[in-house]
Amino acid sequence: MDLDFTPVLESGWFLLGGLGLTLALSVLTVACSLVLGGALGLARCYGPDWLRWPIVFYIDSMRAVPVLVVLVWTYFALPIVTGAVLPPFWAALVALTAHISAYVAEIVRAGVTSIRAGQTRAAFALGMSRWRTIRSIVLPQAIVRMLPAFGSILSITIKDTAIAAVIAVPEYMNRSQTVAGQSFHPIEVFAVAMAVYFVILFPVTRVVDMVYVRLAHLGRS
């Protein structure tokens, strides 16, 4: 079997553009999910009761449905309901954020509940307000404990953006398929794709672990 990598090289800029889109989509999704998921997680822990159960329902539903289904529904069915057609990239951002936020919310909840109740009680005893306690006592410790899980969220998001290829977001997976189809060299194209994703994803987990080892003591209580 002769391997010929020239089709990959000839489409280098095309693939590189796709890689840029993969990274842009990942970073935007993580940023939006941290904001939305953080809000959901905190509302679940501290919000009023009437707000709590719809949030729990939302989180559990998103955990129950495949991300592919969320992507396809957002791209094809949502425009029929709302009348507004989203381009693939923005549909993918909306769908992935809706999905990943649920996982972020669970991490936030786990982090907040892992801080012993004594900490909150001590803050109240010192006369701190509820909001002040959350902001200066609970969250600083909880966020450190959440860090490794946020690292896996980044790696999960990068992997999930590859599924956006299904709704024709021209990111790296999608462009690899295009090149593989046009060049009739699927082995080389997919081998390069595997190498590219591995080279991005492997350090993400490692760097997060390394950073965490240095910060872990800040989360002790």
Added chain:
Amino acid sequence: MTFDWSVVSRNAGVLLEGVELTVLLAITTMAISIPGGIALALMRLSNVRALSAASAAFVELFRNLPLILVVYTAYYVMPVATGLNLSPLTTGIVALSLNVSAYNGETFRAGIASIRKGQSEAAYALGMGRWQTMKEIVLPQAVRRVLPVLASTWVSLFKDTSLVSVISVGELAYTSMRIRAQTFRVLEMLTAMAAIYWLLGYPQAKLVDWINRRYGVTE
């Protein structure tokens, strides 16, 4: 804007077949990946350098690749590279098993490592062999710690089976999207697909939460 939800009931039989295939895919993959994961964990913990390095490489590779890429690669590359001509269904099971075995390998390794050293030292002191210690002392305790993680992996796997729809395996996602393309009832079919996944997945997610509370290890 008019909706015709009867398209769902008219195709209920086909959708049910899709559901059956989804369940079959998940069960088959898990049945392959539990022994696969145990094998990977034992290789990783063995004293033979080559075995442990091979296991580590396998686990790190497949944990760090998007599953959809593994599915496509299995579909387009495996027949050319190995000369095997597998059906899309078998190809899908191979891709899913590679992925889930890697995760299970890591799960079992962590489970075995979480059993204190004193346990196996005590077994050695009683004259048990290495293999017997693993089989009768360490693994039975590790399984309890591993169970909640395996349950979470099962729920992920159940959802991930939807990804083999891209290589035209006729499971739930593929079937729903095919009916959508034939009938042009886009919103109805996609909503039905989401609803069916929800009906199947929601109780599973709740069950996993319960297993985690019941068997989860808290320090």
